[in-house]
Amino acid sequence: MSRKEALSQFINQIHGRAVVVKLNSGVDYRGVLACLDGYMNIALDQTEEYQNGQLKNKYGDAFIRGNNVLYISTSKLVKK
Amino acid sequence: MAQNVTPTNQSTLLPLELVDKCIGSRIHILMKNDKEMSGTLLGFDDFVNMLLEDVTEFENTPEGKRITKLDQILLNGNNITMLVPGGFDMSE
Amino acid sequence: MAEEEQLPIPVKEPLDLIRLSLDEKIYVKLRNERELRGVLHAFDQHLNIILSEAEETITQIEIDEETYEEVYKTTKRTIPFLFIRGDAVILVSPNSSKVF
Numbered sequence: 001m002s003r004k005e006a007l008s009q010f011i012n013q014i015h016g017r018a019v020v021v022k023l024n025s026g027v028d029y030r031g032v033l034a035c036l037d038g039y040m041n042i043a044l045d046q047t048e049e050y051q052n053g054q055l056k057n058k059y060g061d062a063f064i065r066g067n068n069v070l071y072i073s074t075s076k077l078v079k080k
Numbered sequence: 081m082a083q084n085v086t087p088t089n090q091s092t093l094l095p096l097e098l099v100d101k102c103i104g105s106r107i108h109i110l111m112k113n114d115k116e117m118s119g120t121l122l123g124f125d126d127f128v129n130m131l132l133e134d135v136t137e138f139e140n141t142p143e144g145k146r147i148t149k150l151d152q153i154l155l156n157g158n159n160i161t162m163l164v165p166g167g168f169d170m171s172e
Numbered sequence: 173m174a175e176e177e178q179l180p181i182p183v184k185e186p187l188d189l190i191r192l193s194l195d196e197k198i199y200v201k202l203r204n205e206r207e208l209r210g211v212l213h214a215f216d217q218h219l220n221i222i223l224s225e226a227e228e229t230i231t232q233i234e235i236d237e238e239t240y241e242e243v244y245k246t247t248k249r250t251i252p253f254l255f256i257r258g259d260a261v262i263l264v265s266p267n268s269s270k271v272f
Contacts, residue, residue, distance in 0.1 A: 003124055020150075040154075043186040047265075059199075060265070061265060061266055062263055064263050065261045067259070068262050070115075071154060072153060073154075075151045
């Protein structure tokens with residue numbers, strides 16, 4: 001089942017990376033992904049909360065409940 | 081007795097097999113809250129959570145249409161309503 | 173989904189972050205613009221939460237009838253002891269780590 005491997009590979013290499021987590025409400029969280037579970041519950045470090053592109057809040061650590069998550073986005077690894 | 085093998089006739093394609101055939105190509109996704117996504121499908125799981133690359137996100141906001149480009153996303157399958165293999169032209 | 177086991181920090185799964193905050197003050201963001209700060213007594217896998225000495229902040233947007241400006245009205249109250257149903261939870265953060 002190669003289609004699933006792509007997902008687990010992504011999940012395995014995502015720890016410690018800078019991510020944007022977008023919620024269904026449209027709120028964005030930018031931070032470093034500490035960990036993730038099967039419900040898409042997420043622990044983020046150095047979290048910044050954005051609403052309409054404006055910074056609203058900062059949290060050192062944040063837990064996000066998975067049901068609110070629309071997507072988790074990473075920028076491509078810069079290959080040097 | 082051993083009827084638990086796929087009961088299909090050969091011509092039909094299971095819905096998820098269609099999605100499987102889309103791996104590696106562009107796909108357009110319609111979400112519950114009239115949001116849309118377009119990207120290259122890299123993989124998916126049984127919940128149709130999807131891994132997408134070179135994604136464009138289309139949103140309707142009070143200020144008008146908003147387009148966001150994203151490198152790679154893990155999309156929650158929960159809010160997906162429809163998938164269009166091959167993607168389509170959003171310029172109209 | 174894959175399991176993660178190779179992390180050096182005690183946070184192996186997201187819920188561990190909350191486990192670390194037991195008996196400490198936490199910040200909880202809920203649906204419908206509700207926020208709570210209080211001492212975390214217990215939680216479960218659904219994120220049902222028990223808080224004590226909770227301060228609730230409710231933000232409501234009202235439109236000024238003359239200027240049509242959006243006015244944010246916040247109301248606060250304290251609740252000595254309360255149960256939060258997990259499905260309303262959006263975000264939980266250890267209070268110490270809230271920057272502003």
